[in-house]
Amino acid sequence: MKSLKSLVALGIAMAVSSTTFAETTNPMATIKESVTNQAVTSAKDSAKSAVTEKVSAVKQGAETKVTNAKEAVTSAKDSAKSAVTEKASAVKQGAETKVANAKEVVTSAKDSAKSVATEKASVVKQGAETKVANAKETLTSAKNSAKKVAKVNINTADEKTLQTLDGIGEVKAKAIIEYRKKYGKIKNIAELSKVSGIGESTLEKLNGYVSF
Template structure:
């Protein structure tokens, strides 16, 4: 601001002295006015440069801040991705172990049809309890109970085709178990 005042005073002095010494009749106020315009333009230009420099620095700071935030998000995303990957691997391993364990249990729990075949003994359909009936291929807990209930309701079963009267026992099952039945 001091510079502006000094320049203005200098222009005024030059204008006044120029008008006194001037051969032509130039207006001293025009000279001062022109000088003031020049100084104002220079001051505005300098201020613009300062503002632009400050903005540029601020923009750089904003860009750097944004870049830091983006990098932070990228790192968090990468970390989360790695955690999820590890979790998925652990779950897959647990699932594999569970499947293996279930297969082993299922293998040990299968009805002992092979034992019945090896011993060449047949199951008497009219005297066997539900557990014994379950040793036949295709006869589970529900079908075995249905056979026992049918016997209680109707009486002795006379042949394999009569088994088709029981809900849940179809022709395919009858074909499978007929060779291993006594009546």
């Protein structure tokens, strides 16, 4: 009986010792767990902060690159636009210059052609006038020669023949014929002056070219 009691007492003592040891070692585990949790949390925060900083840096770098790219594109567009404008202006100016030169050439050609045509027309006109004048002189000379060769008889010539005389037209020819009918034959140049319309200037032209 005493042995059983001793065993029970021993078991109780051991149980108490075990409980006391457990209570003694438990705070260490709690502290370890707390330290571990703090380390993990700190590591997570550090990692998160590093990631955040890296993401921010990447984002800022990307934004800088995008801004630079936009500026480069804008600058390239402005340069291209300026180059196109300058080229268009140069082409337009060149075209206007060519048109102006062409107009000047055409105007000069027209003026030259007009001048040549005017000079040629003047020469032709002068030549024609000279030919006409020469022809008139030749005709007059031929008429005068013909009159000298064959005199016109005032008393026998008809109206058409009388008109071949210098200074005698249709009216004077009819007047001569009317005078002959009324007064008979005309005897001389002095009597011819009595015909209506025949004056001294006409008699001078007829003298030597008529007979009675």
